[in-house]
Amino acid sequence: MTKFLLTVHVLAAIVAVGPVTVAAGMFPPVARRALAAPGDPGATATLHLLHRICRVYALVGVVVPVFGFATADEMSVLGSAWLIASIALTALAAVVLAALVLPAQNAVVEGRGTNPARLAMSTGIFSLLWATVTVLMIVRPGSTTGA
Template sequence: MGVKDVADAADMAVSTLFTYFPRRVVIAAARGLPTRRLVKHFRTPQPSGWLKHRLGFSQPEGWKERSLEHVLLSLHVLASIVFVGGSAVATSLFPRYAPVAAGVAVGTATGPRPSDSGKEPGEDSGERNQAAAVVLHRITRVYSLLGLVVPVAGITLANVQGRMGEIWIIVSMTLTAVAGGLLVTQIYPRLRDALSKPDDGRQLRTLSMLAGIYNLMWAIVVVLMIVRPGSGSGV
């Protein structure tokens, strides 16, 4: 065996020592320090994955569960802002642009009155816009369907966190169900009727009232999500 072979073997041995044992232990052994602590360290079984932990490749315990919670919470919040917020705005704006029956002045339910601008009664200085009302009606329909992601993600997140029994979760789910029922059974059919069969403005005033109730329930849900009354974690 030549000198080069000996040097290669020494390099491999040193690399192995620094790979599998703490650097300070190898240096201490090379300096001839007392070996009692070194022997104790070598005889102590190392925990599973200790090498990955020293190299920085290990993950903290429970990181998968926390990552799932972060994904569900992000999906829940983003879907609430985009889909629920979009449907709330669309239902609120619809009565402003929806058409009324010909010959009926906007803002009255008792009959026509002459228009000061010389336009036909019911044209309301150009604010009424059939195309805008159709777009708002379509937004309400599509965003309401996509908004189903909000309760699904919220209930899944509550199950993962073990919070299904907390009072704020129960009240939020109840208000969400009531708001969804109001949208499906009252608001959306009235939007469709307002487009297909315009009247003297009475159904638009009813729509405005229902949209206000719908938005109020979602506002209460948002407050519950922030305050969390009865939360077991206190955060």
């Protein structure tokens, strides 16, 4: 059962979190171009697409922590420091995405504008949090895997 849970957890992370991270990272440069050339239909369409990818895959990404908790429970590592740190960083990444990145993207898409530099910074923080969680999941400090 552990292998199944871990497989779904990792696949969900790749399929859901990966696209959000990439699309969110692409959004600020496209937003800068769109703000520099208002009315560019290509930039507008791209912004809409990137924002939709972020919204939809963020919802799908809920599967990642659900299967992560199930896997951790099955492996009896729920009290491990690396896992607690990963959970906290994952929660923080979710807050950054939901409270900063998606609303700023929405403002750009709706034509209300936003500060592209601030959006890029928020997106960078989101990406850095996920990169840190990924490293913790692989290295697992104190594990007996020898990693």
